[in-house]
Amino acid sequence: MPTMDSQRLPVQFAPSAMRVLILGGTTEASALAKLIAGDARFDATLSLAGRTLSPRAQPIATRTGGFGGADALAQWLRDQKIDAVIDATHPYADRISANAVSACRQARVPLASIVRPPWQPVPGDKWHGVPSTEAAAAALGSVQRRVFLSLGRQELSAFTAAPQHNYLARSVDMPQGIALPPDIRFILARGPFEQAAEERLLADENIDVIVSKNSGGDAIYAKIAAARTLGLPVVMIERPDKQAGQPVTSAEEAMAWLVHEMPRSPRGV
Numbered sequence: 163m164p165t166m167d168s169q170r171l172p173v174q175f176a177p178s179a180m181r182v183l184i185l186g187g188t189t190e191a192s193a194l195a196k197l198i199a200g201d202a203r204f205d206a207t208l209s210l211a212g213r214t215l216s217p218r219a220q221p222i223a224t225r226t227g228g229f230g231g232a233d234a235l236a237q238w239l240r241d242q243k244i245d246a247v248i249d250a251t252h253p254y255a256d257r258i259s260a261n262a263v264s265a266c267r268q269a270r271v272p273l274a275s276i277v278r279p280p281w282q283p284v285p286g287d288k289w290h291g292v293p294s295t296e297a298a299a300a301a302l303g304s305v306q307r308r309v310f311l312s313l314g315r316q317e318l319s320a321f322t323a324a325p326q327h328n329y330l331a332r333s334v335d336m337p338q339g340i341a342l343p344p345d346i347r348f349i350l351a352r353g354p355f356e357q358a359a360e361e362r363l364l365a366d367e368n369i370d371v372i373v374s375k376n377s378g379g380d381a382i383y384a385k386i387a388a389a390r391t392l393g394l395p396v397v398m399i400e401r402p403d404k405q406a407g408q409p410v411t412s413a414e415e416a417m418a419w420l421v422h423e424m425p426r427s428p429r430g431v
Contacts, residue, residue, distance in 0.1 A: 184198075185248065186251065188252055195208050231261060249274070250416070253401050259405050274419045275407045289395075292400065295317040307328070311329055312374045321342075334351070334352050372386075376399065
């Protein structure tokens with residue numbers, strides 16, 4: 163997908179401002195953008211994959227679209243004279259993270275990765291772990307069930323293999339150009355969500371089972387807590403192995419890492 167760089171905001175950067183690329187699309191990336199915006203020590207660009215049709219506006223320069231693989235990303239880092247990269251992508255975005263590790267190694271650019279801790283089951287949870295969306299569809303069984311899908315729209319086509327179920331899917335945007343199971347209805351919404359509202363939704367829709375990724379974080383955990391309260395099973399898609407640079411756990415830790423890296427910048431920041 164071709165890239166598109168937006169106009170930079172009118173922030174007056176110091177001549178030696180550290181040039182930073184943030185690979186984003188998560189709440190941590192947005193939080194880091196807010197922290198770094200207007201800080202003259204940094205000239206930052208946030209890169210979004212483009213999977214969300216109407217992403218939230220960000221306070222720093224933003225580009226949308228892929229880079230074309232690890233080698234192309236490495237060349238982009240060189241061309242843009244990037245001094246540091248923060249990987250703040252989703253826990254399931256393993257391909258871009260692998261590309262980031264390879265590209266930063268090639269371009270000799272330091273990389274930090276925000277690693278969001280996964281959710282852990284607690285007493286009362288009824289989780290059934292599966293390795294993929296395809297396995298999640300198979301795990302629903304042959305008997306018709308009311309299924310709540312809380313997944314990215316790209317994953318929904320896997321459930322065409324289980325057309326016997328009634329699906330309710332929640333997504334930021336309506337899916338376009340992909341196959342869908344025959345009995346599916348959509349709720350367009352963006353988190354965070356409250357537990358009481360999630361409990362009402364699941365009860366009103368007579369949901370039998372939830373399919374979810376183990377995304378971690380607080381924004382969408384309410385559905386997991388609601389399932390526990392209502393005694394509903396959760397088919398939990400396990401996380402892929404995801405390559406990382408220097409691990410940090412929050413936007414604040416990422417900022418501290420950037421400050422630590424400033425004296426080592428090859429451009430003399």
